[in-house]
Amino acid sequence: MEHYNFYKNRAEENKPFEPDGKNPLSFELSPDEQFPMLNRDGQPAGTKGKGTIIRGKEYDPPEPLQHAVNVALMLHKPLLLTGEPGTGKSDLAYHLALHFGWGDVEHFVTRTDSVATDLLYRYDSLAHFQKVNSQKERGRKLPVDEIEKLFISYVALGRAICDSSGYNDEKVSRRRVVLIDEIDKAPRDLPNDILTILEEMHFEVPQLKTAHGLQYPSKEKPIYKKTGNEELKPVVILTSNSEKTLPEAFLRRCVFFHIDMPEREHLMKILLLKKSILPGITEPERDEFITLFYAIRDLVKGKKPATHELILWTWWMRKHGFTPSDIYHYDKHAPTAKILLSGISVLAKEADDWKKVTEAIAAKLKG
Numbered sequence: 001m002e003h004y005n006f007y008k009n010r011a012e013e014n015k016p017f018e019p020d021g022k023n024p025l026s027f028e029l030s031p032d033e034q035f036p037m038l039n040r041d042g043q044p045a046g047t048k049g050k051g052t053i054i055r056g057k058e059y060d061p062p063e064p065l066q067h068a069v070n071v072a073l074m075l076h077k078p079l080l081l082t083g084e085p086g087t088g089k090s091d092l093a094y095h096l097a098l099h100f101g102w103g104d105v106e107h108f109v110t111r112t113d114s115v116a117t118d119l120l121y122r123y124d125s126l127a128h129f130q131k132v133n134s135q136k137e138r139g140r141k142l143p144v145d146e147i148e149k150l151f152i153s154y155v156a157l158g159r160a161i162c163d164s165s166g167y168n169d170e171k172v173s174r175r176r177v178v179l180i181d182e183i184d185k186a187p188r189d190l191p192n193d194i195l196t197i198l199e200e201m202h203f204e205v206p207q208l209k210t211a212h213g214l215q216y217p218s219k220e221k222p223i224y225k226k227t228g229n230e231e232l233k234p235v236v237i238l239t240s241n242s243e244k245t246l247p248e249a250f251l252r253r254c255v256f257f258h259i260d261m262p263e264r265e266h267l268m269k270i271l272l273l274k275k276s277i278l279p280g281i282t283e284p285e286r287d288e289f290i291t292l293f294y295a296i297r298d299l300v301k302g303k304k305p306a307t308h309e310l311i312l313w314t315w316w317m318r319k320h321g322f323t324p325s326d327i328y329h330y331d332k333h334a335p336t337a338k339i340l341l342s343g344i345s346v347l348a349k350e351a352d353d354w355k356k357v358t359e360a361i362a363a364k365l366k367g
Contacts, residue, residue, distance in 0.1 A: 004033070004320060004339075035315060036277055056094025058273045062266060068257035069096065075255065078195065078236035080183070080246075083259030086306030089239040093179035096235060106178045106234075108156035110186045116193040119180070120158030120203050124151045128207075144213035144223055152205060154226075156180070157194065160234035161201055162226055175232040184240040191250040198236060199253075201228035261306055264290060270307060277315055285323075289314045292324040293347070299357050302350040313346040330361050 003009070006029070036052035061069070069092075072079040081089040097105045108119050128151040135142055142150075154162050160176035162168060183191055197203050208224035216223050228234075238254065240246065262270065271278060271286045293310050305313070317323070326340055334340075341358050348354040 035312065053276050054098070056091055056096075056098045058276065059088060059091045059095040060266070060270055060273055061088075061092060061095060062262070065092070065257055065259065068255060072255040073235065076233055077253065077255045078198065078238050080238045080240060080251070080254040080256050081259055082240050082242050082256075084261060084304065084306045085241060086308035087259045087261060088307060089259055090179060090181055090237075093177050093237040096237070097177040100175075102175050102177050102235070104176075106156045106160050106176055107181070108179065109181045110183050110190070112185050112187070114186055114190055116190060116197065119156045119194060120154070120161075120197070121205060122153040122155055123205075123207050124153075127151055144208055144210050144216050147210070147213075148205075148208055148223065152207065157197060157234065157236070158203060158226070161197075161203065161228035164201070164228040164232035164234065166229075167226065173229055173232055176234050178234045178236045180236065180238045182241060182243075183238045184243045184246060188247065191246055194236075195250060195253045198234070201230055201233060202226065261304075264294070267293075267307065267310065271311070271314065274311060277311060278318065281314075281318070288324040289317070292327055296344070296347050296357055299360055300348055300353045301356075302348075302353050305347040305349075309347055313343060316343050316346060327361055328364060330364065332362060 031052075038053050038055055068079060071077075079092075081092065083089055093105050093107075097103060128147065131150065132142065157178050157180075159168075160178050163174050163176050166173040180194065183194075203226050205224050205226065208222075213223050221227075267290050268283075268286055271281060271290070272283070274281075290310070293305070293313070297305055320336075320339065320343075322336075322340055322343070330340070331337060341361065344354060344357050344361070348357045
C-alpha cells in the first residue's frame with residue numbers, strides 16, 4: 001500500500017524540487033495510478049496519455065428508459081430526467097449520441113443566473129471593442145461575417161440549431177444531442193424560453209444587426225437570424241435533481257422519466273459492462289461487492305451512494321487489492337486498516353454517516 005501513499009512518496013521524490021522537468025510534480029499520478037479519465041479528444045481508448053473512457057459507451061439504459069427515449073424521439077419532445085445524483089441521468093445523452101452516431105454532445109450546465117442566450121452563443125464584447133478601435137485607426141470597417149467569425153461562438157442549443165441547417169465549418173447538416181444539466185437550478189422563465197426556441201428552431205444574434213448585417217447574405221435571410229432544419233431537430237435531454245418545482249407549462253411540453261436506483265440484477269450487469277474501469281472482474285467478485293454495497297447503503301441516512309459511487313469504490317478497492325472480505329473481517333490492528341476505512345468516504349458523504357458506517361465495519365457490519 002505504500003506505493004499509493006502519495007503524500008509520503010511524492011514528498012520524498014520532490015526533495016529537492018527542481019522546476020526543470022527532472023523531478024515529478026507533487027501528486028503527479030501515472031495513468032496506472034488514477035481512475036481512468038474521459039476520452040475528450042477522440043483518441044483511441046487506452047492511448048498513452050489520453051483518455052480511456054468513452055462516455056456513454058458502456059451505459060446500459062433499462063428497458064423502461066429505452067421506451068421513454070422512443071416516445072421523446074417520436075414526438076420531437078425534450079426528455080426530462082429526474083433521479084438520485086449518480087444514477088446516470090447525464091450519461092444517457094452521451095449513450096444516445098454514440099448509439100445513433102450523432103457526434104459530440106452539446107453540454108450545458110445550468111446556473112441560477114443563466115439566461116436563454118447562454119444556451120445559444122457567447123459574445124466576446126471586449127475583444128470586439130478593441131478590434132473596432134484598431135480598425136478605425138486604419139480607416140476600415142469590420143464586415144459583419146468577420147464580426148461573427150471572430151467574436152461569436154455558438155454553443156449548446158444554438159450550435160445544434162445551426163448544425164441542423166448546415167451552418168458550420170463543414171457545411172454539413174446534422175442532428176445533435178443537447179444535454180442541459182440541472183434545469184431545476186434555472187431562473188423561473190428559462191425552461192420555457194428554452195423550449196420556445198427549440199419549438200421554433202429559430203433565434204437571433206443582436207450583435208450582428210449592423211446595417212450590413214441586415215443585408216448580408218440577403219434581405220430574406222440576414223446573418224443575424226439563425227433558423228434550423230425541422231427534420232434534424234436536436235434531441236434534448238434535460239436533467240433535474242428536483243431541488244425546486246419546475247413550471248407546469250414547461251412540464252407539459254416535455255416527456256418525463258424518473259431513473260430509480262437500479263435493482264440488484266441491473267447493477268450486476270452494469271458492473272460487468274464497465275470493462276474499461278473494472279477489467280477482469282468476475283461474477284462472484286461482482287456479487288460480493290454489490291452485496292456489501294447494499295449493506296453499507298442501508299446504513300447511510302443522508303445522501304445515499306448510487307451507481308456512480310459503487311463503480312468508483314469498487315475500482316478503488318480493487319486497485320488497493322482489497323476485497324469485501326477485508327471489510328467483513330476488518331482488523332483494526334492490520335497495517336492497512338486505516339487505508340481500508342478511508343475508501344468509505346466514497347460512499348458516505350456526511351460526518352454522521354461516515355462514523356456510523358466505520359463503526360459498523362469495526363463491529364463486523366452488525367451495528
